[in-house]
Amino acid sequence: MLEYSMLYPRTTKSRRAVSMDGMWKFHLDQEEWGEEKGFAEGIPGKDLIPVPASFQDFYTGKEIREFTGDVWYEKDIFVPGEWEGNKIFIRFGAATHRAVVFVNGKEIASHEGGFLPFCADVTEHVCYNAYNKVVVKVNNELTVTNIPCGETITLPNGRKMSKPYFDFFNYSGLQRSVYLMSVPKEYVFDFDLDYKISGRDAEINYSVQTTGEHAVEVELFDEEGKQAALAKGKSGVLEVENAHLWRVHKAYLYRLVIRITDGDRLLDEYEQEIGIRTVEIKGTSILLNGKPVYLKGFGKHEDSDIVGRGFQIGVMKRDFELMKWIGANSFRTAHYPYSEEIYQMADREGFLIIDEVAAVGLFASLMNFMEASTGKETAFFEKETTPLLLKAHKRALEELITRDKNHPSVIAWSLLNEPETSSDAAVPYFKEIFDLAHELDVQKRPRTFALVMNSVPGVCKCYPFSDIIALNRYYGWYVKGGYEISEAEVLFRKELDAWKALNLNKPFLFTEYGADTMGTEHKLPSVMWSQEYQEEYLNMVNSVFDSYDFIKGEQVWNFADFQTTEGILRVNGNKKGIFTRQRQPKDGAYLLRKRWKKLPLDYKA
Numbered sequence: 001m002l003e004y005s006m007l008y009p010r011t012t013k014s015r016r017a018v019s020m021d022g023m024w025k026f027h028l029d030q031e032e033w034g035e036e037k038g039f040a041e042g043i044p045g046k047d048l049i050p051v052p053a054s055f056q057d058f059y060t061g062k063e064i065r066e067f068t069g070d071v072w073y074e075k076d077i078f079v080p081g082e083w084e085g086n087k088i089f090i091r092f093g094a095a096t097h098r099a100v101v102f103v104n105g106k107e108i109a110s111h112e113g114g115f116l117p118f119c120a121d122v123t124e125h126v127c128y129n130a131y132n133k134v135v136v137k138v139n140n141e142l143t144v145t146n147i148p149c150g151e152t153i154t155l156p157n158g159r160k161m162s163k164p165y166f167d168f169f170n171y172s173g174l175q176r177s178v179y180l181m182s183v184p185k186e187y188v189f190d191f192d193l194d195y196k197i198s199g200r201d202a203e204i205n206y207s208v209q210t211t212g213e214h215a216v217e218v219e220l221f222d223e224e225g226k227q228a229a230l231a232k233g234k235s236g237v238l239e240v241e242n243a244h245l246w247r248v249h250k251a252y253l254y255r256l257v258i259r260i261t262d263g264d265r266l267l268d269e270y271e272q273e274i275g276i277r278t279v280e281i282k283g284t285s286i287l288l289n290g291k292p293v294y295l296k297g298f299g300k301h302e303d304s305d306i307v308g309r310g311f312q313i314g315v316m317k318r319d320f321e322l323m324k325w326i327g328a329n330s331f332r333t334a335h336y337p338y339s340e341e342i343y344q345m346a347d348r349e350g351f352l353i354i355d356e357v358a359a360v361g362l363f364a365s366l367m368n369f370m371e372a373s374t375g376k377e378t379a380f381f382e383k384e385t386t387p388l389l390l391k392a393h394k395r396a397l398e399e400l401i402t403r404d405k406n407h408p409s410v411i412a413w414s415l416l417n418e419p420e421t422s423s424d425a426a427v428p429y430f431k432e433i434f435d436l437a438h439e440l441d442v443q444k445r446p447r448t449f450a451l452v453m454n455s456v457p458g459v460c461k462c463y464p465f466s467d468i469i470a471l472n473r474y475y476g477w478y479v480k481g482g483y484e485i486s487e488a489e490v491l492f493r494k495e496l497d498a499w500k501a502l503n504l505n506k507p508f509l510f511t512e513y514g515a516d517t518m519g520t521e522h523k524l525p526s527v528m529w530s531q532e533y534q535e536e537y538l539n540m541v542n543s544v545f546d547s548y549d550f551i552k553g554e555q556v557w558n559f560a561d562f563q564t565t566e567g568i569l570r571v572n573g574n575k576k577g578i579f580t581r582q583r584q585p586k587d588g589a590y591l592l593r594k595r596w597k598k599l600p601l602d603y604k605a
C-alpha cells in the first residue's frame with residue numbers, strides 16, 4: 001500500500017488545502033555542491049520562478065534550458081496555529097523527475113518519478129503560527145532504471161546533458177500545483193468504486209479506506225443537490241434509482257461525500273464528483289454503458305509556450321474547446337500521467353481518456369520510433385538493470401491507478417508506449433505489469449500499450465497481453481512518404497491483413513499516425529511538410545481505417561505541435577500537430593472536423 005493518500009487536495013468541513021503556487025526562490029546547482037553548502041537550510045541568490053511551470057523556457061541562456069542535474073526551489077509558508085493536532089502535509093502535484101523535500105533544514109521526504117503526486121508528512125517538523133522554510137531539490141536526470149527512460153551524458157566542457165529515449169523535450173521542475181494541507185488524524189485515505197447498471201437503476205459498490213476504526217458513511221447527491229443514495233460502513237452498495245449515466249459529451253456528475261463520524265461528531269469529510277458508467281470489451285467492441293463507442297481524438301502532450309510542461313489552466317480550457325470543435329471524443333495522455341485538473345475537466349466534458357503511465361523509451365535506441373521503423377530488433381529487457389526498471393514502473397503504475405481510478409473519463413490504462421516486444425525477455429516483464437494493473441483496478445478496465453512500427457504479427461511477442469490492440473503507425477511518413485504514398489498504403493493494408501488473419505477478436509485502435517506539417521507551408525502540388533501533404537496523408541489513412549471493421553478508433557498524433565530535443569529530424573519541435581503550438585488550426589483540422597462530425601459514436605457497431 002502507498003504510504004500517503006493520493007486523493008486530490010480539497011478544503012472541506014474537516015480539511016484545509018492552501019495553494020503554495022506562485023513565485024518560489026530558484027537556483028541551478030551547476031557546481032553540484034548544494035548538499036554540502038547547506039542549501040537545505042536556504043538557497044543562495046534572489047532569483048524567483050513561477051510554480052507550476054517547467055523552468056527551461058523562461059531564461060535566455062541555453063545552459064539553463066539544457067541544464068541537467070539538481071535545481072533547488074524554496075518558499076516560506078505560514079502554518080496556522082489552529083491546525084495543531086492535525087496531520088500536516090505538503091502535497092506536490094509532480095516534481096520531475098525526482099525530489100527531496102526539506103522543512104526547516106531537515107530532510108522529510110523524497111519521491112522518484114516525475115508525473116505523479118506525493119505528500120511530505122511535515123506534522124512533526126513544522127512550527128505552528130510561524131513561517132517555515134520549505135526547500136525542494138529537484139533532479140531531472142534520465143536513466144534506464146526509471147521511467148521515462150533515457151541517458152545522461154557529460155560533454156567535454158563538463159556539462160551534463162539529457163539524452164531522452166523519447167521524442168519530447170525533457171521539461172522538468174515543479175510543473176504542477178503544490179498544496180499545504182491539514183487533515184484530521186483519522187482521515188479518508190482512499191476509496192474504490194465499481195458500477196453495475198440494471199435497467200434504469202444503478203448500483204455503486206464502494207469501499208473506503210481510512211486511517212482509523214470509526215464509522216464511515218457515504219452519501220450521493222445528484223446535480224440538483226438532492227440526495228440520491230446513502231450507505232453506511234467502510235464497504236457496501238449505494239443503490240441509485242433512475243440513475244443518470246455518464247455519457248460521451250453528456251457527462252452527468254454526482255457528488256460523492258464520504259464521512260467518518262464518532263457519534264454526532266464529524267471526524268473527516270471528503271468529497272469528489274463521480275460518474276456512473278461501465279466500460280467493457282466484448283469481441284471487437286469497446287462498450288460504454290453496454291453500447292459500442294468509436295474513439296476519435298488525439299495523442300496529446302502537456303506542452304505550451306513559455307511554461308513548457310507546466311500546468312496551464314487557460315491552455316487546458318482552449319484544448320477542450322478545440323477538441324469539441326473538431327468532433328473528438330477521446331485522447332491518450334501520451335506519454336505520462338497528466339495534471340489531475342485535466343481529468344476533472346474530461347469528467348465534466350464527457351471525454352474518454354486512455355491513461356498512460358510514463359513508460360516510454362523502453363527500446364534501446366536514442367530515437368526508438370525511428371529505428372523501429374527500419375525493423376531493427378533489440379533486447380531492451382535483458383539488461384542487468386531491468387529489475388530496477390520494473391520496480392519503478394510498477395510503483396508508478398500503482399500511483400497512477402490509485403490517483404485516477406475514480407474518474408469516469410478514464411476508460412483504459414496504457415501501460416507502455418512503444419516498448420521493445422520482440423525478445424523473450426519482454427514477456428515476463430509485460431506479464432507483471434499487466435497483471436498488476438488488473439489487480440489494482442476494481443473496475444478491471446481494459447489494458448493496452450502502444451505498439452511501435454516493428455511490433456507486427458510474427459515479431460511482437462507481447463500483444464496477447466492487450467485487451468485493446470493499440471497501433472502507432474507511420475506509413476506515408478517514416479515509411480514511404482511523399483510520392484511513394486501509394487506504396488505506403490499497400491504496406492499499411494498488408495500489415496492490417498496480417499492482423500486480421502490472426503482473428504484476435506479484439507478491438508484495434510490507432511493511438512498514433514500523422515505527418516509533420518509546417519503551419520506556415522503551402523505547396524501545390526504537395527510535398528512532405530506542407531499542409532497539402534498532411535491532407536493527402538490523412539485521406540489515405542482514413543480510407544484504410546474505413547476498410548477494417550475491427551478498427552474501433554483513431555487518435556491522430558498529435559493534437560498540437562510540441563517541443564522536442566533539437567536535431568535534424570525536428571524543426572524546433574515535432575510538427576505533427578493538427579493545431580499549432582499556439583492552438584490554431586492547420587488545414588488538416590478542417591478535414592478531420594468534417595470526418596469526425598459525421599462519424600456516429602457507434603461507427604462500425
Ligand code: GCB
Nearest residue numbers: 167369417418472512574576
Ligand atoms: C512515436 C512516438 C511519439 C513520437 C512520434 C513521432 O512513435 O510514440 O512520441 O513523437 O512517434 O512523431 O515520431
